[in-house]
């Protein structure tokens with residue numbers, strides 16, 4: 001829709017000069033409203049007789065009658081339009097009419113008019129104009145005393161900002177839709193794009209913006225060039241497409257239309273190595289690329305996710321306010337979004353978040369298994385047990401939903417009992433296991449939770465195994481629920497310690513300068529692993545650069561909790577339970593508190609069969625022995 005810009009203010013304020021300059025910049029025609037006065041009005045003004053309202057209506061109507069000719073390109077109109085009612089008269093439905101008000105004080109204008117020659121307006125009428133003026137409160141309001149170039153610059157910047165969107169988003173799938181509604185709800189103007197597949201996916205974004213009232217001011221596009229051109233500079237484009245080749249495809253389609261300094265954010269679950277590559281490639285072209293971890297699922301994306309952006313601090317300066325506006329809030333009301341570090345760190349942090357999540361889920365599943373199959377608790381008793389734990393230090397989002405899951409029925413039957421015991425995975429668990437091994441972090445709990453899902457998928461083999469061995473899972477009479485609860489919490493602490501150790505080592509390996517306490521803080525709300533424990537970890541990691549298990553506040557808890565963990569592992573494994581993450585957490589803990597390990601035997605074996613040499617406790621250097 002074309003726009004008519006009405007540059008208004010009292011006589012002598014500079015409407016004509018500025019109006020012409022604006023029209024020239026925008027390459028649209030300029031008109032002076034005075035040229036449309038009926039002759040009777042011109043005569044009156046020349047004789048110094050003030051115009052009345054009844055003189056102005058025919059004049060304003062003559063201007064509106066010109067709109068038919070102006071509507072293709074739009075126009076700039078210099079017009080006093082001092083009263084609200086005059087400006088209302090200039091508005092029509094089929095065109096946008098925007099006001100640019102040049103505000104000035106009486107004295108400065110009087111001086112200007114007095115200095116003018118050959119102008120038919122009588123400066124004595126100025127006071128009546130100021131008396132008549134009803135200054136607009138909306139539109140572009142600017143100080144006419146500013147130097148002309150600066151005034152023009154200000155007006156042009158404001159017009160550009162009003163015409164362009166602050167943020168672009170590509171990919172209107174589950175997450176993209178929710179995130180764009182969240183941005184719009186936070187008064188961020190959006191341009192939205194979804195790929196066009198002729199006959200299959202057409203006008204997805206255009207239709208989407210008409211579906212929700214909060215998107216009234218958002219623009220939908222089916223054409224990538226028009227989408228990019230609709231964004232204010234530097235362009236900020238959020239990708240919410242499937243991780244993998246789709247991200248590269250979209251980047252390639254954007255590139256011809258981007259300029260230096262523009263910023264692309266990838267909000268999908270991309271692999272951090274891909275993100276590092278994209279950061280480097282786009283850097284060569286002067287484009288910033290941020291890997292932005294987003295957690296919280298569809299609902300979190302709409303109501304407030306936890307956001308983990310990584311990339312240059314310079315790019316974050318531009319996008320941070322937008323991301324922080326839509327993020328969840330922590331207990332102190334601060335955004336659960338912070339610049340986590342450089343390069344691909346945002347996606348690495350999100351990947352480790354998912355790794356911790358895998359093990360948290362598996363620990364609940366294992367506790368559920370022990371309670372149900374070895375302690376003979378009913379589903380309602382298990383739900384009540386989880387509810388009780390949730391009232392204490394064990395509280396977490398995952399435990400809350402697990403209590404609801406075991407209570408859920410379908411046709412009067414527990415739903416959990418008809419859900420197939422095969423767990424799927426999308427890859428972030430195994431990615432994090434591989435990434436941790438590459439930097440030498442024993443990722444026991446997380447790796448075991450990935451392996452547990454893999455074993456779960458071997459349903460047919462498990463059923464066969466059961467028939468071959470026919471071993472019943474035994475009741476554990478001597479295990480009380482309080483011990484299971486303590487073991488569960490102890491294993492969780494170990495799992496979190498392993499997750500944060502991975503981040504600590506990755507930060508040093510890749511020089512990302514991750515702030516672990518801040519990462520714990522942005523994980524306290526809006527994400528799947530939010531919990532009371534995570535809130536405690538914020539202070540544990542504050543100014544502490546070591547394994548969480550070695551923090552003075554954690555040592556007493558672990559000293560006490562390890563006994564419960566040992567008992568649960570011993571009794572449950574003895575009774576036939578498969579509880580790999582409970583076991584892995586205990587093995588990690590046992591290994592991490594042994595000053596002397598059995599690795600001397602490994603060293604000796606390696607030297608024996610492969611002459612790999614070994615180091616000694618009693619002297620420095622590398623040694624080799626002829627073993628036989």
Ligand code: NDP
Pocket residue numbers: 170171172173174175176194195201240241242243245246247249250267268269270294295296297298
């Ligand atoms: P969806 O499958 O719902 O949406 C994917 C979007 O990507 C669609 O708009 C799709 O367009 C678009 N797309 C796919 N391939 C291409 C391509 N080659 N070119 C252009 N556009 C393409 O996925 P989600 O919204 O669930 O997830 C998006 C990303 O967010 C993923 O990386 C996911 O792992 C991550 N994520 C998901 C979470 C969730 O809870 N769902 C949570 C956090 C992150 P079209 O409609 O035309 O197919």
